Amino acid sequence: MPLTAVNDFVIRFANVNGSGSASANEMFARAIMRMGIPMSPRNVFPSNIQGLPTWYEVRVTEAGHLGARGGTDIMVAMNPQTYNADVAAVEPDGYLIYDSTRAMPPGKPRTDIHLIGIPLTAICNKEYSDPRQRQLFKNIICIGALAALLDMDITELEKLVGEQYRTKEKLIQPNIHALHLGHAYAKANFKCPIGLRLQRSDKVGDRILIEGNAAAALGAVYGGATVCAWYPITPSSSVAENFTKFCGKHRHDPATGEARYAIVQAEDEIASIGMVVGAAWNGARAFTATSGPGISLMQELFGFAYFAEIPSVIIDVQRAGPSTGMPTRTQQCDLINCAYASHGDTKHILLLPEDAAEAFEFTAGAFDYADRLQTPVFVLLDLDIGMNHRLCRPLQWDDARRYDRGKVMTAADLEAGKDFGRYTDVDGDAIPFRTYPGTHPTKGGYFTRGTSHDARARYSEEGVDYVEGMQRLLRKHDTAKGILPRPLRRDADKPTRFGVIYYGSTAPAMHEAAEILTARGHTLDLMRVRAFPFHQDVASFVSDHDFVFVVEQNRDAQLRSLIVNELDIDPVRLVPILHYDGTSITARFISGAISDRLDALKVTPLRKAMS
Amino acid sequence: MTYLAKPKFHHPSLPKNALGYTRRDYEAATSTLCAGCGHDSISAAIIEAAFEMAIEPHRVAKISGIGCSSKTPTYFLGASHGFNSVHGRMPSVLTGANLANRDLIYLGISGDGDSASIGFGQFAHALRRGVNMTYIVENNGVYGLTKGQFSATADRGSKSKKGVVNTDNAIDLVAMALQLGATFVARSFSGDKRQLVPIIKAALAHRGAAFIDVISPCIAFNNHPGSTKSLDYVRAHNEAVNALDIMIGREAITVDYEPGEVVEVTQHDGSVLTLRKLNEDYDASDRVAAMNFLQQEAAKGRIVTGLLYVDGDADDLHRHFNTVATPLNQLNEPELCPGSKALDKINAGLR
Ligand SMILES: Cc1ncc(C[n+]2csc(CCOP(=O)(O)OP(=O)(O)O)c2C)c(N)n1
Numbered sequence: 001m002p003l004t005a006v007n008d009f010v011i012r013f014a015n016v017n018g019s020g021s022a023s024a025n026e027m028f029a030r031a032i033m034r035m036g037i038p039m040s041p042r043n044v045f046p047s048n049i050q051g052l053p054t055w056y057e058v059r060v061t062e063a064g065h066l067g068a069r070g071g072t073d074i075m076v077a078m079n080p081q082t083y084n085a086d087v088a089a090v091e092p093d094g095y096l097i098y099d100s101t102r103a104m105p106p107g108k109p110r111t112d113i114h115l116i117g118i119p120l121t122a123i124c125n126k127e128y129s130d131p132r133q134r135q136l137f138k139n140i141i142c143i144g145a146l147a148a149l150l151d152m153d154i155t156e157l158e159k160l161v162g163e164q165y166r167t168k169e170k171l172i173q174p175n176i177h178a179l180h181l182g183h184a185y186a187k188a189n190f191k192c193p194i195g196l197r198l199q200r201s202d203k204v205g206d207r208i209l210i211e212g213n214a215a216a217a218l219g220a221v222y223g224g225a226t227v228c229a230w231y232p233i234t235p236s237s238s239v240a241e242n243f244t245k246f247c248g249k250h251r252h253d254p255a256t257g258e259a260r261y262a263i264v265q266a267e268d269e270i271a272s273i274g275m276v277v278g279a280a281w282n283g284a285r286a287f288t289a290t291s292g293p294g295i296s297l298m299q300e301l302f303g304f305a306y307f308a309e310i311p312s313v314i315i316d317v318q319r320a321g322p323s324t325g326m327p328t329r330t331q332q333c334d335l336i337n338c339a340y341a342s343h344g345d346t347k348h349i350l351l352l353p354e355d356a357a358e359a360f361e362f363t364a365g366a367f368d369y370a371d372r373l374q375t376p377v378f379v380l381l382d383l384d385i386g387m388n389h390r391l392c393r394p395l396q397w398d399d400a401r402r403y404d405r406g407k408v409m410t411a412a413d414l415e416a417g418k419d420f421g422r423y424t425d426v427d428g429d430a431i432p433f434r435t436y437p438g439t440h441p442t443k444g445g446y447f448t449r450g451t452s453h454d455a456r457a458r459y460s461e462e463g464v465d466y467v468e469g470m471q472r473l474l475r476k477h478d479t480a481k482g483i484l485p486r487p488l489r490r491d492a493d494k495p496t497r498f499g500v501i502y503y504g505s506t507a508p509a510m511h512e513a514a515e516i517l518t519a520r521g522h523t524l525d526l527m528r529v530r531a532f533p534f535h536q537d538v539a540s541f542v543s544d545h546d547f548v549f550v551v552e553q554n555r556d557a558q559l560r561s562l563i564v565n566e567l568d569i570d571p572v573r574l575v576p577i578l579h580y581d582g583t584s585i586t587a588r589f590i591s592g593a594i595s596d597r598l599d600a601l602k603v604t605p606l607r608k609a610m611s
Numbered sequence: 612m613t614y615l616a617k618p619k620f621h622h623p624s625l626p627k628n629a630l631g632y633t634r635r636d637y638e639a640a641t642s643t644l645c646a647g648c649g650h651d652s653i654s655a656a657i658i659e660a661a662f663e664m665a666i667e668p669h670r671v672a673k674i675s676g677i678g679c680s681s682k683t684p685t686y687f688l689g690a691s692h693g694f695n696s697v698h699g700r701m702p703s704v705l706t707g708a709n710l711a712n713r714d715l716i717y718l719g720i721s722g723d724g725d726s727a728s729i730g731f732g733q734f735a736h737a738l739r740r741g742v743n744m745t746y747i748v749e750n751n752g753v754y755g756l757t758k759g760q761f762s763a764t765a766d767r768g769s770k771s772k773k774g775v776v777n778t779d780n781a782i783d784l785v786a787m788a789l790q791l792g793a794t795f796v797a798r799s800f801s802g803d804k805r806q807l808v809p810i811i812k813a814a815l816a817h818r819g820a821a822f823i824d825v826i827s828p829c830i831a832f833n834n835h836p837g838s839t840k841s842l843d844y845v846r847a848h849n850e851a852v853n854a855l856d857i858m859i860g861r862e863a864i865t866v867d868y869e870p871g872e873v874v875e876v877t878q879h880d881g882s883v884l885t886l887r888k889l890n891e892d893y894d895a896s897d898r899v900a901a902m903n904f905l906q907q908e909a910a911k912g913r914i915v916t917g918l919l920y921v922d923g924d925a926d927d928l929h930r931h932f933n934t935v936a937t938p939l940n941q942l943n944e945p946e947l948c949p950g951s952k953a954l955d956k957i958n959a960g961l962r
């Protein structure tokens with residue numbers, strides 16, 4: 001029996017990079033969204049395999065599960081190089097769509113899946129003589145055929161073609177023609193639809209489809225960033241590239257055309273963070289975007305900015321480490337390196353957005369937090385959020401919102417006789433006042449240094465001055481806990497001894513896993529942590545449960561370590577659930593792993609075991 | 612060591628500049644460097660230059676790396692904002708600061724270790740970007756602060772205090788700066804105040820990347836007979852190409868030397884550099900000639916000093932970026948935030 005389902009399947013396109021498949025695939029995904037059906041696309045692009053194969057996966061999910069599901073129900077196998085592996089990856093009773101123009105590459109044929117051969121090359125060659133057209137339209141013909149096979153509304157595809165080529169009208173008709181070529185072939189040669197199909201729905205609502213990196217870049221524009229310094233690195237480059245694009249549109253003086261921003265592609269990450277620190281010291285909102293290797297290089301200046309109290313924003317789009325690791329694969333592996341970045345006793349602010357909408361909000365907010373707290377703020381995205389389009393609630397901005405520039409003493413303040421001590425805690429919140437350089441001819445000047453200093457920014461090697469400063473920095477982190485995004489707690493209907501803590505891109509898979517576990521009779525309370533240092537609620541959540549699973553995407557249970565370390569919690573009570581093979585974490589994995597542990601834990605409840 | 616404030620005692624007869632400030636207003640804490648250190652003479656020259664130019668001290672941002680040289684911003688322009696950054700990273704910090712507020716004067720102070728070793732990359736890139744700044748390397752050929760190791764500017768064959776001979780080739784930062792596109796390149800000597808002060812003034816008035824290599828003997832570790840950066844060696848091998856006068860503003864220039872020996876360079880802000888040529892073939896507006904001359908003289912064992920190259924029409928990074936005239940750090944929500952309507956449009960395009 002072939003797989004049958006409505007609005008609930010995973011289709012994967014195996015392509016050759018640069019063959020024009022990306023825009024065709026994206027159009028396919030968007031058409032599903034336009035039919036009101038939630039879906040979640042993901043790019044898979046290894047960085048080091050010859051011939052540059054890429055995969056594009058679309059999870060169609062009426063239920064709105066946007067995490068990766070795992071497995072492939074329909075494989076569109078267009079890359080001869082990966083063909084055998086792709087065939088092997090199809091779920092039993094799933095479908096394989098391939099180009100039947102030439103004989104299939106040798107390999108063990110599968111009898112447990114359904115083959116749909118479409119002579120794409122032949123159709124193309126008959127229709128087009130230009131080799132470039134043949135290549136490009138092949139992808140469109142394929143999408144047209146899929147529309148018939150899956151019962152997709154072809155008018156949605158036609159509309160998307162029209163939108164895509166709004167400025168190149170000559171291309172609209174040929175593309176629509178190509179869609180219909182594929183559509184007609186499939187209709188004529190196969191029973192349409194197949195078992196897996198689409199049906200118009202209303203589950204998308206007003207949601208938008210956007211990459212986390214683009215959303216973060218928009219957050220930087222809305223948050224008032226004027227200086228961006230960066231060095232290219234996957235998967236973060238598109239943050240700076242999008243910032244450049246959005247600034248080009250929204251940040252030029254309408255009268256003069258002059259730029260209200262400066263973007264430097266620096267010589268390396270050390271220079272990037274140096275520029276950010278220099279600009280922020282001088283009163284501009286500045287940020288850099290990087291990934292793990294860049295974070296490693298920036299360490300010395302993170303410590304400087306922490307100790308000299310300079311606001312700076314770092315967007316870290318995490319990828320699998322250590323070292324070059326798996327540069328095009330996702331992980332949540334930089335938490336500890338960012339939280340305690342640099343030598344000596346340091347601690348930094350981390351923001352942990354779950355999706356593009358939060359990437360926008362947290363990045364815009366990061367500039368307020370950095371200015372308010374006068375310290376580096378890390379926005380931790382990862383490849384899964386950053387480089388994939390994801391459905392999320394529309395981005396929102398309150399026009400009444402004002403930037404919080406923090407405690408800045410002005411020339412008027414100084415003139416009025418306000419006492420200025422750069423590192424003096426005047427308000428009891430451990431946050432001192434600063435001045436922007438050049439504020440006042442005789443007052444407000446101070447020396448910024450990474451050597452130890454007293455409360456008035458004077459060089460001092462006196463132990464008391466040093467300890468006082470270091471203690472104040474700790475107290476400043478306590479202040480931060482009340483300012484940063486709070487953890488979100490979602491309790492089960494019934495009381496339970498078990499809780500789960502998770503964060504970032506794990507969220508959609510975790511929510512789906514919770515449904516699966518509930519269906520299996522397991523009740524769990526959930527808490528999504530959104531910032532470091534941890535709010536008091538995190539400690540309460542742990543103390544409310546016997547065991548708390550900490551679900552994350554790294555080998556060493558980094559968030560768990562931070563919780564144990566910062567909240568002084570007995571590690572036995574925090575059960576690590578770890579997924580770190582570089583693929584996106586799935587609900588199948590989480591629910592399986594938690595079920596197993598629950599079964600084991602239920603044998604000896606903690607309270608009994610300890611009594 | 613603690614911060615030592617000098618008593619600010621203003622004698623009524625102290626000379627005042629156009630702003631009514633005395634030299635004292637450009638001084639700062641007492642130096643803690645070794646008595647006789649060349650770096651202190653450079654600090655004195657900076658104080659003199661800023662005083663003579665009547666620069667408002669608080670409009671100067673003095674930024675440095677790490678080293679004895681990089682400590683010196685504590686010892687001049689006490690009313691300026693100072694930033695003692697990390698080793699080798701002054702250029703990037705200065706670049707960022709400059710982007711944030713184009714209206715301040717940026718003075719970068721570095722050492723030969725700071726700029727030719729750990730910070731060689733940042734030195735190069737800040738110059739090639741044309742950051743509007745005065746970049747001074749206080750060059751003693753050693754790591755003073757870490758007690759006398761060779762630096763990358765130490766000449767091949769020169770001997771350390773411990774008797775070790777340097778077998779590595781030396782980096783000539785002036786040659787590098789010329790190649791990298793700095794639009795003002797000069798070399799001077801900490802002991803030659805008459806040459807150094809006008810060069811610093813001219814560099815401060817220059818729009819674009821101004822680089823000055825100041826040979827600055829380290830009394831503690833590099834002032835012995837085997838050193839090519841010792842006081843005596845530099846005095847004996849100094850080859851000055853020109854003598855420099857600078858006029859800020861366009862007042863009448865009075866020259867009291869033969870017209871045939873004088874070249875004038877007008878800069879963006881109207882300042883006029885008057886170069887009295889000491890060397891007849893020297894043309895400070897020709898980058899290629901400057902590079903050749905430098906190499907030829909180096910081969911003869913001579914250290915060329917003076918203003919080696921200046922481009923009066925130079926551009927800077929802000930020009931390249933076409934940034935607004937208002938400093939970026941003064942822009943607010945109305946100029947920076949596109950607002951909710953624009954966001955609604957963006958949202959609509961993403962459905
Ligand atoms: C990352 C780092 N490495 C090493 C040092 C140690 N260090 C301090 S100053 C210095 C050399 C300074 O030499 P230079 O810039 O020539 O300054 P000078 O003291 O000679 O004026 C070194 C290696 C440091 N501060 N930071």
Ligand code: SF4
Nearest residue numbers: 645648679755829830
């Ligand atoms: S060690 Fe050398 S460079 Fe450092 S202060 Fe002493 S003389 Fe100057």
Ligand SMILES: [Mg+2]
Nearest residue numbers: 722723751753
């Ligand atoms: Mg030195």
